[in-house]
Amino acid sequence: MSIFFNRRSFLRTCGRSAILGCASIIAGILLTRRQIHAPCEKQSCSGCISYRKCKHTRKVSNETFVWQINPNKCVQCGQCATHCVLNLSAVKCVHSYSMCGYCKLCFGYFQPGANALNEGAENQVCPTGAIKRKFIEDPYFEYHIEEELCNGCGKCVKGCNTFGNGSLHLQVSHDLCVNCNECSIAKACPTNAFVRVPADKPYMFKHELA
Ligand code: SF4
Ligand code: SF4
Numbered sequence: 001m002s003i004f005f006n007r008r009s010f011l012r013t014c015g016r017s018a019i020l021g022c023a024s025i026i027a028g029i030l031l032t033r034r035q036i037h038a039p040c041e042k043q044s045c046s047g048c049i050s051y052r053k054c055k056h057t058r059k060v061s062n063e064t065f066v067w068q069i070n071p072n073k074c075v076q077c078g079q080c081a082t083h084c085v086l087n088l089s090a091v092k093c094v095h096s097y098s099m100c101g102y103c104k105l106c107f108g109y110f111q112p113g114a115n116a117l118n119e120g121a122e123n124q125v126c127p128t129g130a131i132k133r134k135f136i137e138d139p140y141f142e143y144h145i146e147e148e149l150c151n152g153c154g155k156c157v158k159g160c161n162t163f164g165n166g167s168l169h170l171q172v173s174h175d176l177c178v179n180c181n182e183c184s185i186a187k188a189c190p191t192n193a194f195v196r197v198p199a200d201k202p203y204m205f206k207h208e209l210a
């Protein structure tokens with residue numbers, strides 16, 4: 001009798017363990033699928049071809065849908081800088097390096113009619129000094145956005161779109177965005193450029209849309 005009970009309780013314990021094991025595997029898979037990652041911080045990053053493969057990405061939350069900007073609809077109205085609930089907007093300028101001409105005279109970087117093509121603050125479009133440029137070889141320069149200085153004003157994006165090839169564009173950084181149910185920028189956006197996208201594809205980089 002006691003052998004029967006021992007065997008029965010042993011089988012019951014095994015069954016429970018198997019169910020718990022399966023449940024945690026399924027939960028693990030679901031959570032992995034919903035993980036959102038922030039863009040790579042590497043200066044040479046071309047906007048991330050694969051978040052899951054890149055060792056520089058950072059997991060930031062577990063959501064199903066998140067807010068993002070369709071760069072083909074954004075007209076750089078300036079409201080991304082002023083309407084976010086965060087003190088410094090979660091919207092940042094990002095750079096599709098594969099589309100960039102590495103121009104010496106970058107209109108995302110220099111004011112139209114700049115006195116000199118150097119790093120003087122008075123020559124730059126960016127009001128916060130968030131764009132850094134690095135000499136590559138004559139006449140090419142690489143432009144890099146320092147996310148912590150960018151307020152999402154879109155001035156550089158407008159310059160790049162008006163006179164250049166549009167490699168600079170705005171994106172919601174999922175490292176920072178708290179994913180408000182009703183995004184106050186989305187409500188103010190004049191072109192419905194703010195959209196909900198699946199959390200496992202949380203960015204709309206221009207080079208991926210082209
Ligand atoms: S509010 Fe809309 S149109 Fe204006 S900068 Fe933001 S995404 Fe672009
Ligand atoms: S969802 Fe909230 S935190 Fe994110 S961009 Fe919109 S207002 Fe800012």
Ligand code: SF4
Binds near residue numbers: 130
């Ligand atoms: S000009 Fe505006 S959007 Fe562009 S990097 Fe500077 S702060 Fe960011």
